Amino acid sequence: MNDELDPDLELADQVLQLLHAAPAGVSEYELIQQLKSGHSTHIPNLPLLDKLVLFRTHFLVFNALYRLRERLWQEQRAHLAISPLCVQLQPYRCGGAALAEHDPLRDYYLDLGNLRDTDEDDVEKLLASFWTRMQGGEEKQAALELFELHDSRQALSLATIKHRYRQLVSQHHPDRGGSTERLQSINKAMEILERYYG
Known part of the structure; x- marks a missing residue:
């Protein structure tokens, strides 16, 4: 998908747009490439060769994914499966256990201090x-x-x-x-x- 993304959309909404177009799921790498080719202004448009650029890009995408997962869950619209190898929208399942469990990765990626303070x-x-x-x-x-x-x-x-x-x-x-x-x-x-x- 090389269509331009709406620059006014938040990164989470741009990700949601791409996930709707990939019902079988997409890897984190493919998601980043699609965001870049869609000219998203929310992630660094730099090669992923530098470790710090790679970390920051990864962090921003995962921050958006965890925010999106919580929003979709609260709206009872979908469940978002998050893994570097497959990010996929799945049908909403009733019951709060999935998001109620303590998730240290979620806590890490939702704390923007971890992005700011990591060199x-x-x-x-x-x-x-x-x-x-x-x-x-x-x-x-x-x-x-x-x-x-x-x-x-x-x-x-x-x-x-x-x-x-x-x-x-x-x-x-x-x-x-x-x-x-x-x-x-x-x-x-x-x-x-x-x-x-x-």
Whole structure:
């Protein structure tokens, strides 16, 4: 979808417009690319090669997604499933349990102080803490988190993991605007998961 987005719309409304056009869901990366090609003025129109630009773009999109999810829930219009690999509008389900549960990610992304106060050193520390956990005996869990498979309700197979690996490599390849560091992280995680599931 390369149509111009309405510049007067809030980022959450621009995201909603794009999600209506993608009923099967869309990855965070695709959503960002569509916002850029639609000339959204709410996110940095810069290559995602710089870690800080990548963090800020990611934060702004996830802030909009969590605000949108709460609004749609309050209006009883839809449920918004949020994950980096698939953001999807789903039918509204009655019952407040889903949003009543404490969600630390929601709290993090709705606090704009986390956007304002995070600098390049902090982004480096976030990445380093991920890899420290990888080396500290939690490597399998950390690799599954990187692949967004840690909450999977189905039994994981190597075929499922390889399919997710191919998606992530395609999404984060430097030729497509991804970063070499992220690609190296994905490859490292795949090596670890092959040891456990191979």
